[in-house]
Amino acid sequence: MSYGYFTGREYVITRPDTPVSFTNYLGLEDFVSVISHNAGGYSFFKSPQYHRITRFRPNGVPKDRPGHYVYVRDNDTGEYWSLSWQPTGGSVTGYESRHGLSYSRFSCERNGIFGEQTLFVPLGDDCELWDVKLENRSGRERNLSVFGYCEFSWHHINIDNQNFQMSLYSAGSRYTDGIIEYDLHYEKDGYQTFTSNFTPDGFDTLRDEFIGEWRSETNPDAVESGYCSGSLGTTGNHCGALMKRVTLEVGQDARLLFILGEGGEQAARGLRNKFSAPVAVDKAFDALAKHWNGKLSALQIVTPNPEMDLLINTWTPYQAGVNVLFSRFASFVEVGGRTGLGYRDTAQDAMCIPSLEPEGCRNRLLQLLNGQSSLGYGLHLFDPAWFEEKKDKEPEFKSPTVIPGFDKTTMIHGIEDVCADDALWLVPAVCEYVRETGDLDFCSLSVPFCDCGVATVYEHLKRSLDFTASQTGKNGVALGLRADWNDCLNLGGGESAMVSFLHVWALGHFVELADWLGEEDDAISYGSLRDQVIRNCEDVLWDGRWYRRGFTASGRVIGSDENAEGKVFMESNTWAVLSGAAQQERALSAMDAVDENLYTDYGLMLNAPSFTAPDDELGFIGRVYPGVKENGAVFSHPNPWAWAAECMLGRGDRAMKFYNALCPAKQNDIIDLRRAEPYSYCQFIMGKDHPLHGQANHPWMTGTAGWAYFAATQYMLGIRADYGCMRIDPCIPSDWKGFKAVRRWRGAEYKISVHNPDGVEKGVVSIMQDAAKVDAVLPVPAGSVSIVEVIMG
Ligand code: GLC
Numbered sequence: 080m081s082y083g084y085f086t087g088r089e090y091v092i093t094r095p096d097t098p099v100s101f102t103n104y105l106g107l108e109d110f111v112s113v114i115s116h117n118a119g120g121y122s123f124f125k126s127p128q129y130h131r132i133t134r135f136r137p138n139g140v141p142k143d144r145p146g147h148y149v150y151v152r153d154n155d156t157g158e159y160w161s162l163s164w165q166p167t168g169g170s171v172t173g174y175e176s177r178h179g180l181s182y183s184r185f186s187c188e189r190n191g192i193f194g195e196q197t198l199f200v201p202l203g204d205d206c207e208l209w210d211v212k213l214e215n216r217s218g219r220e221r222n223l224s225v226f227g228y229c230e231f232s233w234h235h236i237n238i239d240n241q242n243f244q245m246s247l248y249s250a251g252s253r254y255t256d257g258i259i260e261y262d263l264h265y266e267k268d269g270y271q272t273f274t275s276n277f278t279p280d281g282f283d284t285l286r287d288e289f290i291g292e293w294r295s296e297t298n299p300d301a302v303e304s305g306y307c308s309g310s311l312g313t314t315g316n317h318c319g320a321l322m323k324r325v326t327l328e329v330g331q332d333a334r335l336l337f338i339l340g341e342g343g344e345q346a347a348r349g350l351r352n353k354f355s356a357p358v359a360v361d362k363a364f365d366a367l368a369k370h371w372n373g374k375l376s377a378l379q380i381v382t383p384n385p386e387m388d389l390l391i392n393t394w395t396p397y398q399a400g401v402n403v404l405f406s407r408f409a410s411f412v413e414v415g416g417r418t419g420l421g422y423r424d425t426a427q428d429a430m431c432i433p434s435l436e437p438e439g440c441r442n443r444l445l446q447l448l449n450g451q452s453s454l455g456y457g458l459h460l461f462d463p464a465w466f467e468e469k470k471d472k473e474p475e476f477k478s479p480t481v482i483p484g485f486d487k488t489t490m491i492h493g494i495e496d497v498c499a500d501d502a503l504w505l506v507p508a509v510c511e512y513v514r515e516t517g518d519l520d521f522c523s524l525s526v527p528f529c530d531c532g533v534a535t536v537y538e539h540l541k542r543s544l545d546f547t548a549s550q551t552g553k554n555g556v557a558l559g560l561r562a563d564w565n566d567c568l569n570l571g572g573g574e575s576a577m578v579s580f581l582h583v584w585a586l587g588h589f590v591e592l593a594d595w596l597g598e599e600d601d602a603i604s605y606g607s608l609r610d611q612v613i614r615n616c617e618d619v620l621w622d623g624r625w626y627r628r629g630f631t632a633s634g635r636v637i638g639s640d641e642n643a644e645g646k647v648f649m650e651s652n653t654w655a656v657l658s659g660a661a662q663q664e665r666a667l668s669a670m671d672a673v674d675e676n677l678y679t680d681y682g683l684m685l686n687a688p689s690f691t692a693p694d695d696e697l698g699f700i701g702r703v704y705p706g707v708k709e710n711g712a713v714f715s716h717p718n719p720w721a722w723a724a725e726c727m728l729g730r731g732d733r734a735m736k737f738y739n740a741l742c743p744a745k746q747n748d749i750i751d752l753r754r755a756e757p758y759s760y761c762q763f764i765m766g767k768d769h770p771l772h773g774q775a776n777h778p779w780m781t782g783t784a785g786w787a788y789f790a791a792t793q794y795m796l797g798i799r800a801d802y803g804c805m806r807i808d809p810c811i812p813s814d815w816k817g818f819k820a821v822r823r824w825r826g827a828e829y830k831i832s833v834h835n836p837d838g839v840e841k842g843v844v845s846i847m848q849d850a851a852k853v854d855a856v857l858p859v860p861a862g863s864v865s866i867v868e869v870i871m872g
Pocket of ligand 1: 564762781
């Protein structure tokens with residue numbers, strides 16, 4: 080069954096009792112909230128590890144507590160409810176939640192009172208606005224009380240969760256002139272506020288006074304009685320709770336604003352002044368829509384596949400953008416105990432959406448380049464702040480209690496902790512950024528390595544490629560090291576086919592870049608390295624019908640017909656093809672093996688059959704249950720590799736079959752099986768070897784979004800920015816008569832119509848640009864519009 084529907088750029092939840100929380104992200108700068116469709120969730124400032132604003136009790140019962148709640152009480156009857164269904168709960172009828180781009184809106188009609196609560200973080204301000212609207216539809220005068228409530232957190236997540244000795248005795252709150260100020264006495268910048276654009280009729284700042292003994296957010300004392308107690312003080316658990324009495328005549332409406340802010344009382348006054356008039360709130364809300372319309376105008380499509388249109392036009396770039404911002408650290412599953420960047424994840428995220436986030440990608444690339452060692456490998460997990468020069472020379476705050484942190488001498492890990500793929504992703508990521516923006520100068524920027532020395536971006540890329548070339552095993556294939564892309568395949572001195580094929584891909588990207596930059600010697604030498612790696616892969620990795628996954632340190636083959644478990648792997652086969660290494664016959668056979676062995680109705684499994692017993696030579700993979708995560712689940716992230724590989728082979732029908740199987744929007748009617756949002760790709764879906772086959776897990780924080788966008792737009796729709804032109808080479812289902820796309824590139828707009836009169840899957844017979852015949856689309860001046868007609872055949 081379904082719990083909601085897509086409309087425009089929103090997903091509307093019409094039954095709030097979904098099997099799991101459907102979440103959304105508010106805030107695109109420093110103030111961020113992760114919020115569920117029933118207003119549960121948390122906020123943080125800059126870091127979800129070090130600077131949390133509101134508290135969250137993750138993976139708890141009941142789900143998603145606490146949150147950013149608005150309660151309404153009918154003072155004539157004593158009845159009360161929350162605008163977001165939870166936390167009061169009760170009958171689900173009359174409730175609706177809308178998740179949009181950087182905002183969430185909850186509404187309901189209870190007892191003749193319509194209420195709506197919109198949460199968003201305005202651009203340019205460090206706060207979350209709660210825009211509340213009420214309307215009396217009951218035909219009689221109503222006396223109501225409205226309560227805004229949130230629970231404050233200690234800043235550091237570990238202390239908030241574990242060290243109550245510190246958190247309970249160093250937090251305090253006060254109330255002045257309608258502003259609740261919460262402070263962490265130990266911390267210089269430890270202030271948050273909760274205020275409103277009205278004069279409150281009551282407040283509480285102590286959580287346990289507002290909620291009451293042996294109660295919960297479902298039935299707080301203050302709401303039940305209709306009175307806040309004006310509690311405040313030092314020590315204990317703190318909240319922001321403000322109450323306003325509202326009388327509504329028949330048909331009358333009211334609008335109230337709550338403001339959850341970072342910073343102290345002065346900052347709150349500034350925010351309150353700025354947003355006191357509703358028109359200022361509307362303006363800030365409209366600015367968000369403008370922001371997203373601008374970003375998404377990089378590409379808008381109309382195809383015969385409506386779910387693909389929904390995802391590519393809105394939800395997939397939105398999810399990918401969220402990943403560029405937060406790496407993998409803030410969701411309801413990864414609840415913010417880490418800060419910084421995962422190397423490979425961030426590099427891939429940045430690689431996939433430079434058209435939407437050129438500046439964001441550039442910043443991320445610089446951080447990653449800075450997190451590369453002079454030997455060429457990347458720091459698997461690092462915080463860019465480690466390498467940033469401190470601008471203000473103020474001494475760092477020294478807590479009286481030890482706060483868990485990093486030992487600076489061990490920040491730069493050695494070879495034993497290197498993931499073999501990490502820095503290779505840097506090469507295509509930089510190339511994609513330059514292809515999109517034309518910013519060739521980026522290649523000659525000087526960037527320090529994390530350990531010692533400085534080099535140009537171009538030189539950094541060579542170090543990545545050289546590092547992999549220097550790390551090969553007995554069979555001449557790249558060493559698996561701590562892990563390759565697959566975190567659970569820990570081959571150490573064993574060898575990884577995926578890394579060698581990724582090396583081939585990265586070398587291909589680099590050679591094109593070197594050519595374009597006129598670095599002929601490099602183009603030749605790295606081109607011949609590429610040929611050599613391909614020859615070796617073909618010699619030792621072909622298994623007869625597909626490509627092997629690699630070798631263990633003792634020389635056992637992995638991903639071969641001779642294995643009883645883990646016979647076929649997705650990574651080696653998709654990358655053999657996608658990298659351009661595999662020749663046609665083997666490539667077709669390898670991808671047929673993927674289809675035959677790994678395809679399910681919910682996407683492609685990572686490997687089959689799953690492993691049933693631990694095998695320390697393979698690593699962690701055998702310690703994961705069969706059909707779960709890296710052990711035989713439909714791991715979503717590599718699925719787009721298969722779409723792209725099929726497009727390399729010209730099989731558009733097959734690519735679309737794979738695309739549709741994973742497509743979350745196509746599962747809107749089977750949410751009880753899927754158990755995840757239909758607008759977000761999830762990290763994995765239980766594979767065939769698990770009884771819950773089809774259940775999707777771990778939404779939002781996955782490289783799938785970036786890769787889905789990359790593969791669908793560049794390979795399936797075939798619209799690909801290159802250094803001096805834009806290539807158009809679609810690979811589509813044979814029953815598509817064509818499609819349309821509007822692509823913004825380097826400041827100009829290209830209106831592209833693709834026609835497929837003969838029902839082919841691949842092949843372009845002509846491209847007309849502004850009525851002239853061209854081989855590829857040529858750049859037109861920024862600000863202009865170019866009309867492109869493509870005929871396939
Ligand atoms: C997770 C990790 C990613 C890894 C993948 C496969 O998504 O964030 O780095 O590649 O799992 O193990």
